[in-house]
Amino acid sequence: MPNNFLDTPKRSEKPRDYGITSLIDNGVPTKYFMDVVESDAHLIDLVKFGWCTSLVTKDLEKKIECLVKNNVEYYFGGTLFEKALSQNKIDKFYNFLKRYDCKIMEVSDGTLTISSLDKAKHISDFAKEFYVLSEVGKKDIDEADHMPISRWIDEIHNDLAAGAQKVILESRESGKSGICDAQGNLRPDLVSSITKSRFRASDAIWEAPNKMLQTSLISTIGPNVNLANIAFGDVIGLETLRLGIRSDTFHLFDASGNDYAVPQPNRASFDHPDRRGSSGLISDRSKNRRN
Amino acid sequence: MTKNFLNTPNRSIKPRTSGITSLLDNGVSTNHFTDVIESYPHLIDSVKFGWCTALVTRDIEKKIECLINNHVDYYFGGTLFEKAFSQNKVDKFYNFLKRYNCKMMEISDGIADISRQEKVKYISEFSKDFYVFSEVGKKDVIEADNMPISQWIDEILHDLSAGASKVVLETRESGESGMCDAQGNLREDLVSSISNSRFRASDAIWEAPNKMLQTIFITALGPNVNLANIPFEDVIGLETLRLGMRSDTFNLFAPIQIKEGTPRINKRSNDPNLPIIDDNSGKFSTLI
Numbered sequence: 294m295p296n297n298f299l300d301t302p303k304r305s306e307k308p309r310d311y312g313i314t315s316l317i318d319n320g321v322p323t324k325y326f327m328d329v330v331e332s333d334a335h336l337i338d339l340v341k342f343g344w345c346t347s348l349v350t351k352d353l354e355k356k357i358e359c360l361v362k363n364n365v366e367y368y369f370g371g372t373l374f375e376k377a378l379s380q381n382k383i384d385k386f387y388n389f390l391k392r393y394d395c396k397i398m399e400v401s402d403g404t405l406t407i408s409s410l411d412k413a414k415h416i417s418d419f420a421k422e423f424y425v426l427s428e429v430g431k432k433d434i435d436e437a438d439h440m441p442i443s444r445w446i447d448e449i450h451n452d453l454a455a456g457a458q459k460v461i462l463e464s465r466e467s468g469k470s471g472i473c474d475a476q477g478n479l480r481p482d483l484v485s486s487i488t489k490s491r492f493r494a495s496d497a498i499w500e501a502p503n504k505m506l507q508t509s510l511i512s513t514i515g516p517n518v519n520l521a522n523i524a525f526g527d528v529i530g531l532e533t534l535r536l537g538i539r540s541d542t543f544h545l546f547d548a549s550g551n552d553y554a555v556p557q558p559n560r561a562s563f564d565h566p567d568r569r570g571s572s573g574l575i576s577d578r579s580k581n582r583r584n
Numbered sequence: 585m586t587k588n589f590l591n592t593p594n595r596s597i598k599p600r601t602s603g604i605t606s607l608l609d610n611g612v613s614t615n616h617f618t619d620v621i622e623s624y625p626h627l628i629d630s631v632k633f634g635w636c637t638a639l640v641t642r643d644i645e646k647k648i649e650c651l652i653n654n655h656v657d658y659y660f661g662g663t664l665f666e667k668a669f670s671q672n673k674v675d676k677f678y679n680f681l682k683r684y685n686c687k688m689m690e691i692s693d694g695i696a697d698i699s700r701q702e703k704v705k706y707i708s709e710f711s712k713d714f715y716v717f718s719e720v721g722k723k724d725v726i727e728a729d730n731m732p733i734s735q736w737i738d739e740i741l742h743d744l745s746a747g748a749s750k751v752v753l754e755t756r757e758s759g760e761s762g763m764c765d766a767q768g769n770l771r772e773d774l775v776s777s778i779s780n781s782r783f784r785a786s787d788a789i790w791e792a793p794n795k796m797l798q799t800i801f802i803t804a805l806g807p808n809v810n811l812a813n814i815p816f817e818d819v820i821g822l823e824t825l826r827l828g829m830r831s832d833t834f835n836l837f838a839p840i841q842i843k844e845g846t847p848r849i850n851k852r853s854n855d856p857n858l859p860i861i862d863d864n865s866g867k868f869s870t871l872i
Contacts, residue, residue, distance in 0.1 A: 295641065297639045298676040299636070299667055299671055328614065333611075336640065527611075528611060533611075533637055536636070536640070538635065540695045
């Protein structure tokens with residue numbers, strides 16, 4: 294590793310609970326997948342096999358094997374859960390997760406309409422055996438725009454209370470829905486309401502599929518903001534943005550590289566007992582398991 | 585090497601002082617990096633490790649070793665100098681260059697607030713030990729647009745006389761500032777003024793991160809224009825642009841000659857294993 298002789302913000306180290314970089318595999322070829330993971334394993338916490346790509350990926354096992362070897366966690370996109378639910382095949386979906394030895398899974402209602410009661414039930418069921426990520430936000434721009442901010446906050450709180458370990462905030466693969474408007478700009482009112490509400494910054498993962506969104510979120514929330522849907526080609530670029538060593542974030546951090554103070558109010562009020570004191574993404578997952 | 589049986593412009597060969605192709609490594613994965621370098625060392629003169637990516641690239645030594653083995657030069661992006669400058673760490677920056685056995689380095693003032701005097705001072709200091717590229721232009725679109733043409737020319741001449749071996753003309757990675765306007769179009773008044781002023785064409789390197797800009801520079805300044813910030817995926821594509829054998833530059837170099845009489849149509853066999861017949865010599869040429 295090169296010696297970083299500059300003053301840069303403190304970055305957490307793997308296994309990270311905050312400062313997570315989660316890639317999206319939208320179907321990249323196998324050797325390229327392995328090349329990126331092996332080259333930049335120190336900077337990659339998670340890989341999501343986007344939507345249902347896993348079902349048509351011949352080399353899925355090879356990809357997973359590479360992730361395990363390089364201490365990178367993985368999960369399947371929420372659309373796989375939604376499609377299974379829409380076909381009454383949650384039991385087969387469960388077997389599929391077990392078959393690939395998943396530790397992490399995603400529950401979402403971005404495409405399918407699921408009542409909040411049902412969503413909470415699925416979250417709490419899966420939380421018995423998995424580290425559950427729940428996604429909040431709609432893929433459809435009209436629906437997302439009509440979702441009042443209070444409902445975003447409610448859903449986040451409900452999902453965490455139901456047992457989700459982290460909440461993923463939707464911007465879609467294109468970065469043009471959910472937390473963004475149709476032009477791809479971050480919705481500042483939404484972001485500030487979310488960051489000011491009573492849960493920990495580390496509980497949220499923001500989908501940031503392009504440099505503009507990555508820059509906005511790092512500027513607003515800090516260098517260790519949890520980011521997802523990062524493209525395979527962007528790993529190094531994103532890390533330099535976080536460290537303020539790329540022109541877009543060059544002036545963000547002061548000369549001594551001081552981080553922004555990340556507000557973490559009322560931490561205790563929202564701590565799930567199982568999560569208290571946990572460090573690292575899924576280091577405490579054994580506690581959540583059924584005997 | 586495949587035999588080029590077409591009429592194409594003369595291209596310089598390595599080590600080149602003009603006709604340079606410089607790639608931008610924006611953080612490509614290690615095997616992809618070595619694959620591209622080993623596939624096209626004849627077409628790649630140098631690689632820039634973009635901005636400060638080198639600091640978070642675990643395999644940087646492996647990448648550099650591959651470049652050395654393939655006679656490709658390398659340097660770190662100007663942002664590394666600027667960040668070190670802004671933190672009063674130019675001495676540590678110098679050690680970093682030495683640590684990686686750099687022969688080349690880049691000085692820029694695209695982001696940090698560096699005075700002309702300071703920039704010229706650093707150019708002349710570093711040029712004692714290194715082949716110095718100095719970058720001219722601003723990353724910020726508004727600043728770049730407000731920089732009068734006379735200032736571009738002035739800076740270029742000053743940097744060269746201070747000891748810079750070549751001047752890099754900024755367009756940014758996205759191709760949307762510096763030599764280009766916010767829409768990504770080339771500022772043609774600027775290019776013609778710069779190319780008409782008192783320095784040699786080979787002293788300038790133009791940042792051309794996409795096909796549109798590559799085509800514009802090749803059209804305006806010829807097949808052997810020095811180009812930088814070329815993506816790893818574009819090496820072969822750029823070379824075919826330079827040689828006028830891609831649709832974008834098809835009509836540029838060789839005048840179209842239509843001979844009288846019916847054009848002869850070569851009957852090609854469908855068997856891919858048959859050698860290609862070279863019409864000029866009548867001999868067989870093979871694809872190596």
